[in-house]
Amino acid sequence: MLVWSNRRTLEEYVREGLNGLLLDGFPIPDVTKTSPWGTLRLTGLYCYIEAATTRSPSEALEFAVNEAIELADIRNSDHLMNPAKYPRVPATTGRIIATKKALGLHPDTYGLDSIERQNQAIIECFGKLDVYFGGQNHMVVPRKFIQNELFPPIIPLLCTGMPDRSPSLPSLDDLKKALSKVLTKGLPLTPDSATSDLLAFLPVSGSSESELMRVKRMDDHLGAQLEIFDWSDMAHAARIYFGAAPGSRGTSVTARQQKIAAIYRKDGESGSTDTIRTEFRRKMLGVLAWQLYRVKLAEYS
Structure with missing residues (x-):
């Protein structure tokens, strides 16, 4: 950066x-x-x-x-x-x-x-x-x-959209790695899955917070961003993958991948668990990382 x-x-x-x-x-x-x-x-x-x-x-x-x-x-x-x-x-x-x-x-x-x-x-x-x-x-x-x-x-x-002073934020790659850890475990977010690189993108709060409060607020923030996921065609699948959709919370990442693949097949499109695990995962992490970065960047503009 x-x-x-x-x-x-x-x-x-x-x-x-x-x-x-x-x-x-x-x-x-x-x-x-x-x-x-x-x-x-x-x-x-x-x-x-x-x-x-x-x-x-x-x-x-x-x-x-x-x-x-x-x-x-x-x-x-x-x-x-x-x-x-x-x-x-x-x-x-x-x-x-x-x-x-x-x-x-x-x-x-x-x-x-x-x-x-x-x-x-x-x-x-x-x-x-x-x-x-x-x-x-x-x-x-x-x-x-x-x-x-x-x-x-x-x-x-x-330079359009850039703040006049650079924000002190982790790189986009570091944010993707932090989100990948969250995805593997699934929501809700816990102190174990909420890394410092992820919490750096938490919107500013006007009051002091404990670590657990910050984790809870980031869990809410991730859920809100998944509701307005930029990749609209895959928004529902992204919510399933992160464990934010009804019926997906608390399930394993393998079960969530299989559920998304089944939706693809039901809609008559080609899709496999391997494709979901590799290509879709990579693209989805990129989209969500950018959304979090864009929201945080706006605070500095």
Whole structure:
């Protein structure tokens, strides 16, 4: 997770992330194995975490950056102010397309090396590669132009939803591990299954509490979040899996997995206990972790 003390520092982190991404370019097979000063700086952003609830890490990063570039189009200023009233306009202006080409988000540059992507961006903006301002000694350097002219409009959009100061919270991965422990044991939450990483995401209370009171309140909070589970198609299955649905409390994790698999088969869909135990479990933990993170992050905004 990023750590920042003010908005300017956060935007500098994001700027450095984009500079690293200019070197890496899309597609990115694994965001955890790329330049630590690059894409990893962007994976702590609200827009990335939100996209990652239903996408792989690489797809989420691509989606988040592309969305920010699209919204940087001046014609979308009304949409940013009132999304319900003004639909988003597909970006077609030269600098927006150039930014996509620079990062490999355009079909013409997807998968190309950094130098070729940068050159394509300059050509998109000026119609040619050899561009001079005020004489031969002032030739446009693609990398500098992209960093100083194309990136600034999208940096604030990538920071949308982020607080001005970083919250002191466990990482999203640590939260997923804490939730995995809860899932295995099932609700209700107990002091044994309520780790400190999980309790760090408990909404702030105005009064002092004992440890048992905090555990009980987190149990209620988890139940409330499962009632409004972001993955609506699997909300009921998620409540069963965590032991929050009627008839599932106190049952073993194996019994809960079998019950979810039976629901799949009854609805005519393919499903097995192994699929529930691996793929569904992973996705569901990611969705719930993001919900808890988003609620806690709002306290700092």
